[in-house]
Amino acid sequence: MALPKAISIFRRTRELEGEIDEFMDNLAQAALAFKRAVSIFLAEGRSTEFDEKLAQVNDLESRSDYLRRGIERQLYSQTLIPESRGDVLGLLENLDSVLNNFEGTLWGFSIENPDIPEQYHDDYKALVEQATAAVEALVLASRAFFRNVEMVGDHMHKVIFYEKEADKVSTKLKRQIFDSDIDLAHKWHLRHFVELIDTIADVSEDVADRLAIYAIKRRF
Amino acid sequence: MDFATLFFLSSGLFLGWSLGANDAANVFGTAVGSRMIRFSTAALICSVFVILGAVMSGTGAAHTLGKLGAINALGGAFMAAFAAALSVYLMTKAGLPVSTPQAIVGAIIGWNLFSATETDSSTLTTILVTWVVCPVLAAIIAVLLYKSTVWFLRNANFHMIRLDAYTRAALILAGAFGAYSLGANNIANVMGVFVPSSPFSDLSVMGLANFSSVEQLFLLGGLAIAVGVITYSERVMITVGGGMLPLSPVAAWVVVMAHSIVLFLFASRGLQALLLSYDLPTIPLVPVSSSQAVVGAVLGIGLLQGGRAIRWRIVGSVSLGWVVTPLVAGIVCYIGLFFLQNVFGQEVYQ
Numbered sequence: 001m002a003l004p005k006a007i008s009i010f011r012r013t014r015e016l017e018g019e020i021d022e023f024m025d026n027l028a029q030a031a032l033a034f035k036r037a038v039s040i041f042l043a044e045g046r047s048t049e050f051d052e053k054l055a056q057v058n059d060l061e062s063r064s065d066y067l068r069r070g071i072e073r074q075l076y077s078q079t080l081i082p083e084s085r086g087d088v089l090g091l092l093e094n095l096d097s098v099l100n101n102f103e104g105t106l107w108g109f110s111i112e113n114p115d116i117p118e119q120y121h122d123d124y125k126a127l128v129e130q131a132t133a134a135v136e137a138l139v140l141a142s143r144a145f146f147r148n149v150e151m152v153g154d155h156m157h158k159v160i161f162y163e164k165e166a167d168k169v170s171t172k173l174k175r176q177i178f179d180s181d182i183d184l185a186h187k188w189h190l191r192h193f194v195e196l197i198d199t200i201a202d203v204s205e206d207v208a209d210r211l212a213i214y215a216i217k218r219r220f
Numbered sequence: 221m222d223f224a225t226l227f228f229l230s231s232g233l234f235l236g237w238s239l240g241a242n243d244a245a246n247v248f249g250t251a252v253g254s255r256m257i258r259f260s261t262a263a264l265i266c267s268v269f270v271i272l273g274a275v276m277s278g279t280g281a282a283h284t285l286g287k288l289g290a291i292n293a294l295g296g297a298f299m300a301a302f303a304a305a306l307s308v309y310l311m312t313k314a315g316l317p318v319s320t321p322q323a324i325v326g327a328i329i330g331w332n333l334f335s336a337t338e339t340d341s342s343t344l345t346t347i348l349v350t351w352v353v354c355p356v357l358a359a360i361i362a363v364l365l366y367k368s369t370v371w372f373l374r375n376a377n378f379h380m381i382r383l384d385a386y387t388r389a390a391l392i393l394a395g396a397f398g399a400y401s402l403g404a405n406n407i408a409n410v411m412g413v414f415v416p417s418s419p420f421s422d423l424s425v426m427g428l429a430n431f432s433s434v435e436q437l438f439l440l441g442g443l444a445i446a447v448g449v450i451t452y453s454e455r456v457m458i459t460v461g462g463g464m465l466p467l468s469p470v471a472a473w474v475v476v477m478a479h480s481i482v483l484f485l486f487a488s489r490g491l492q493a494l495l496l497s498y499d500l501p502t503i504p505l506v507p508v509s510s511s512q513a514v515v516g517a518v519l520g521i522g523l524l525q526g527g528r529a530i531r532w533r534i535v536g537s538v539s540l541g542w543v544v545t546p547l548v549a550g551i552v553c554y555i556g557l558f559f560l561q562n563v564f565g566q567e568v569y570q
Contacts, residue, residue: 010382010385013381013382013384013385014382016381017379017381017382020379020381079255080381080384081380081381081384082254082255082256083254083468083469084380088380145380146379146380146381147377147378147379147380148374148377150374218380219468220369220370220373220468220470220471
């Protein structure tokens with residue numbers, strides 16, 4: 001009787017590992033879909049293709065919420081990883097907030113339909129590029145936290161690097177916007193979207209900072 | 221078995237109970253304290269394997285104690301075990317470091333002095349050297365085991381969740397091995413002094429297996445340890461687990477393994493026979509302190525990590541325990557034997 005119980009423990013373990021991996025996959029996919037959605041919006045405005053990408057990010061966010069709740073429930077109900085479960089809980093919730101930012105920003109584009117002059121398109125794209133690169137590095141760092149804690153640092157510094165780059169692009173872009181002749185309300189609207197995208201990189205850096213501490217605690 | 225015999229054995233059973241209550245925490249304390257394993261699981265495994273270790277491999281270390289002083293009257297054995305238990309209790313109350321093997325050896329020497337039996341100096345030297353070697357060896361084993369385990373885990377790259385499952389399984393196996401070693405090595409502390417005057421006679425189970433008087437004695441001692449584990453070790457385990465919280469689960473596993481290997485080395489007749497067959501120097505079979513083995517193993521890992529977290533006062537207190545405990549137990553035993561013989565008119569030696 002002890003053996004089937006042991007086998008079922010290892011089966012549950014594999015399932016839980018799969019769920020954590022899927023959560024990470026969803027975040028990485030949301031970053032790609034977000035990048036594509038902004039690019040579509042800049043090219044064609046609020047099109048059907050843009051709506052499809054928004055729906056994709058929505059689905060990924062909902063599925064990730066469901067996964068996160070399931071993982072957290074299992075960690076606590078089965079007393080798994082008692083030393084680290086608080087940290088894992090914190091990490092998953094923080095990563096989820098990055099996903100929420102992707103979703104919220106795309107809803108912003110959809111609802112407010114900002115009029116972005118063409119001369120700023122490249123800088124918006126560059127900003128999205130840096131912010132999503134920060135998230136991708138964060139996903140790699142988070143995966144390493146679960147599988148190979150020594151490697152967390154190797155991805156961490158990239159998150160910090162991309163956040164700094166995003167800051168530079170957003171500062172430059174905001175300066176250009178406010179130096180232009182467009183009316184103040186329009187300037188404020190454009191700045192709002194710069195900040196929404198830049199926040200994704202900022203949140204990624206905050207999560208990475210916490211992850212660094214979790215990783216120190218997880219050393220053998 | 222008459223009431224008087226049971227009364228005389230009671231001091232050994234009490235010693236067994238206190239050993240179970242305290243030392244089970246060295247085997248399962250971190251696992252239970254950190255909630256990796258439920259107390260009921262730990263208590264069950266610990267009880268079963270302590271009894272198995274005591275009955276199957278307990279004779280080696282007990283034989284060495286017998287060479288130090290063969291207490292040949294049940295009254296004397298009662299007083300030796302009682303003096304050891306009383307010394308452990310008094311010194312614990314006074315906040316002094318104490319461990320059972322040191323107390324029982326002191327009590328045996330007290331009996332030797334009282335009965336004018338000569339103490340075998342070579343056996344005594346072996347025992348004393350073993351006490352010092354025990355934590356040092358535990359530290360060395362812990363360092364080697366820790367380094368190799370961490371190397372393996374770094375290369376294996378297990379998922380955190382899977383590592384958790386493996387660590388639980390490893391902690392249960394290490395705990396079972398630790399409980400077996402504890403029973404094998406420390407039953408000598410509990411029942412060793414009763415061996416020469418054992419009230420049991422050999423039993424043959426349906427002509428198939430022989431159940432010697434010593435094995436019956438050790439079974440009784442093992443049961444006393446198991447009762448100690450079940451009734452009183454939970455609180456100690458939670459305290460030890462809390463106290464050792466800075467240790468990671470992997471380091472905790474290493475500590476239990478190093479402790480168990482050391483206790484096993486100093487108790488295994490099979491290993492001794494194997495070494496003899498290859499003409500290699502043998503390891504003396506001596507009851508050693510489970511707690512000091514744990515302190516040694518934790519120190520080993522502490523030194524490996526730079527030594528900043530080590531509380532050197534504990535090291536000093538262990539050394540102090542080697543000297544003070546036998547002295548106190550010896551004096552208590554000598555005085556106790558005097559009273560038992562002259563006031564209660566009991567035979568304490570032949």
